[in-house]
Amino acid sequence: MAENIDYSEDSIRSLDWKEHIRLRPGMYIGKLGDGSAYDDGIYVLLKEIVDNSIDEFVMGAGRTIDINLSDHKVTVRDYGRGIPLGKVIDCVSKINTGGKYDSKAFQKSVGLNGVGTKAVNALSTSFTVQSYRDGKTKIAEFEKGEIIRDEPEKETTQRNGTSINFFPDDSIFRHYRFIPEFVENMIWNYVFLNSGLTINFNGQKYFSEKGLHDLLQRNTDAETNRYPIIHLKGEDIEIAMTHGQQYGEEYYSFVNGQHTTQGGTHQAAFREAVVKTIREFYKKEFDASDVRASIVAAVAIKVQEPVFESQTKTKLGSQNIGPDGPSVRGFINDFVKKALDDYLHKHPEAADAMLKRILQSERERKDIAGIKKLANERAKKASLHNRKLRDCKIHFEDNHERKQDTTLFITEGDSASGSITKSRDVMTQAVFSLKGKPLNCFGLTKKVVYENEEFNLLQHALNIEDGLDALRYNNIVIATDADVDGMHIRLLLMTFFLQFFPDLVKAGHVSILQTPLFRVRNKKETIYCYSEEEKRAAVNKLGSKPEITRFKGLGEISPDEFGLFIGKDIRLDPVILSKEQSIKSLLEYYMGKNTPDRQQHIIGNLRVELDIIEEEKPVLAEAV
Template sequence: MADNKKKHVYDESKIKTLSSLEHIRARTGMYIGRTGNGNHYDDGIYVLLKEVIDNAIDEFIMGHGKKVEITLEEDTVSVRDYGRGIPLGKLVECVSRINTGAKYNDDVFQFSVGLNGVGTKAVNALSTYFVARAHRDGKFAEARFVRGILDGEDQGSAKNEENGTYISFSPDPEIFRNFKFREDHINRRLRFYSYLNAGLVIVFNGKRVVSQGGLLDLIRDESEFEKIYPPFHYRDKMLEFAFTHTNRFSEDYYSFVNGQFTSDGGTHLSAFREGLLKGINEYASAKFDGNDVREGILGAVAIRLKEPIFESQTKNKLGNTEIRSDIVASVKKAVVELLHRNKPSAEKLIDKIKESQKLRKELNSVKKLARERSKAVSIRVPQLKDCKKHFNKSKGNHDDTMIFITEGQSAAGSLVSCRDVNTQAIYTLKGKPLNVWDLKRDAIYKNVEIYNLMRSLNIEEDSNCLRYNHVVLATDADVDGLHIRNLMITFFLRFFESVVRDGHLQILETPLFRVRNKKDTLYCYSEAERDSAMKKLGRSAEVTRFKGLGEISPKEFGAFIGQDMRLTPVVVDEDHSISEVLSFYMGKNTQERRSYIMDNLVVDEEIL
């Protein structure tokens, strides 16, 4: 006992002081949020890029430089702006010393996002390679760093170069494991920058991104195939917003502060939603419920603020409470004026709200019947094998929890016998689920299977209440399995799109082949892996083709849902409308779809 106590002595020798560089690398999440491998829009590598671009945008806001050039070559990103350029004598300090910069000076930057003097320094500290070069009045200064440590400097004449700053960096694979930049995520960020900074020219790998209409362009682009009426748009020096209605069941918003996309909203977004409701009710002389007004709405709001207070360094949520009442009043007044000015669109808006109101009343009676029916059958969901722990998004608890949505009792049996009962739940589908694409929300309550699935996930009222961080589709790798997978993806995109957009919906990759000899067994997820395994184990190796999950023994299956589990996230391509794509592939246009398949069918010559 005495020896054990000595090992845990808490005295002066245990106190450590980290340098700012060490702290950034040791506590990366404090500065850039999640690290990730680049699959998710908010992964850290994109936050690094954002921090660098933010500085270029701040120059544009202050009237210096109308173009930003960005290049991506494998894992290296470069950003060149044509602003004033970092003062040459302070270049090293500005990109490596915490709390150093001009963003504290209102005479230089009035509406800056980068207020804390941290962003570029974090990029530097988290990069294997970082170069900063400033051009001012025919002279330049350059500083090179390796993982935040100065590795070399240069300065001299550069008479043919325009003023501005050049930053190039490569994220550190020790921090961002197996990362890869996705150009669609970068393009989406750049479009947001262009919407918020009308006239700014962004060039990404030679392609121009520019907008003149501001948030009106954003809402037009995002609702191209879905809008019920042309978007309303308002803009002044400090506030801009745009909105329209779609036939979606969700309400979707884009919110910004000083050009920064606040993905978690904040005071400005909640004030915009309240002002919108009050303005519509005043115009219509009605008392519409907020849920009816906001169902299907697609909106965007941007404000400029001298001293924004964000809830974290990643600036995803605004916390300034003192601005709320002013924004509510401004939005309300502007909405009333917009509706009076455009009567045809205003009438379509009111008709949409009345339709939502009518459907909600009908839905309430269907909900009541569904709940009574559910209680009569069982207090518990019969298809669910639950786990002991559950995900809590607001508290960040139990990120490792998951639910496998699988088909049939044989596959479920394999999962049940080898799962981790603490973190892994199983929901068993009875055959093919309902295709809900052309159906209304009451379909959830009329179909027992998808109603029980919704109850199991706890997403009826709010997808933020999701009980499992990972919703995993575990279906067979055959035609029927892929069809079931597509039907489930359609269900989530139709009624609970945020589950997909937030990265919760994933696909379990299971091996297609087992290749083994007397000594070794290899599991292969593709024909290429199978061929490689056969070469490794020799021609005498036995090859087994798994046709379904039920064929894999529980002992084998345990390896595929453990530490080496392969999960592929379901990702929404931002360049396409979900409604348009799913209407074609899952809608009632049978003949059109059949013609497309026949025209594009590829026949394997080996089969002939």
């Protein structure tokens, strides 16, 4: 019989705003993380603050924003109108307090609910806000949402605007670090979407003249684009597009300046409109996949009172442009139909190059149709008893609050996959086991994805055959041994993803699992070390004669220990593509056959065993 639990008025508890945010941070900023993924919470905190400054710029107040990151401190200074001095404290500490509820003042703002800045305040160990307005200034300081300093207004000679600095709470964002590339990408998106805006980030200036044209220029290889970037602008809409040589489709979509990384109604409408317009222009019913194959496009729209599918605003749910406006689908379709059709008529060279790319995609699709059908039938049968995949219960395409945590670990061999399988979170963590070293697919066509059983099963496990719309895991983590063979498998897997699914990497879904190299312990304490430096520090901390274990492979780590490394303290190294280097040249260098540049790099960086032993002597002496 179940225990009779008292349920009365005393059982009901009301949390104040900061307690609720700190108790359920995921409701406000998505997943927490340590900064190793582009959508981790620390970047959402930064974005919530910058969004307010962007809204000031959109309203015509302030053309410059200064952002500084140093260690764990963030400072954002804009030159807008400044928060009204009498409301400085309320605006950062009272839910549903803000200046964006009047649609006349902020008709197409992202931050409409008055929560963002309060979430940053509650989730920071230190949060300081200072407003400069008409020769006077007001400053207030908080700790974890609690006000600790409230200074009276005083005179100032500073320009109007608002300055906020904060330290994310390391008890919530454990071992966090800001990765400059992620912050830089965020800043570039801001300036691409706001022509005339200058952002100074750690002393470097970011500015864009051509908006989404510049975005595509930065994110594509001009040598492989089949025709010059098409750039079209209208009222409340801007698009840019081209076709390249890569496999798959790649989209950058935005709503009111918000990067909707998971797309939404506007991105779906754009994909549909492009196919419809191109079919009508060429008067041929092309297969939609042939039209969109190798497309790279950016679409930005402005919507009044947008509806997003979560607080982190990564997917648009709005069906209409505004309360009394047209549907998103109709609005985008009408614009693309007219603007793209006009462009293709006026630029026959681009139209001819586009047609050739579509016909090439059609030939490639038909060429692999037979093997694709057989491979998919095999994969369908294998999925019923697929020994390679130990699946989880929640997936990225599910409407679930934990979908951001969904992870697929790709492991080598049965021993490593066994340890992870036993220690994983069965709700959100899945395991795909490789039987050995995968094929080096550099220079091969997509036909190999279907001919190679392991690649085909991996493609089906991820559900990315037709793009990322139905991706089953937010995080694809390569979990291999930290030895030569493990490093080689990493390279082979990254070659597979970059060759055939580059959008998966560019969207920040692929990373490398860090696992400890050493365990240093005495009778009182155990320290896991991920580098030689951490090992030295651990030896110094634990004193004389600690026990030092070198992990040679993941299979040596017990399931109980492994649980420590793939849980809340997981350490991931994201796979980040440099914007200055093309995928083709990158793969040629690392995976091509006997390239001279790679030979010279290896010769110039050889280390003999004696050098390594000499480095180890001080540590070994301390241990003894």
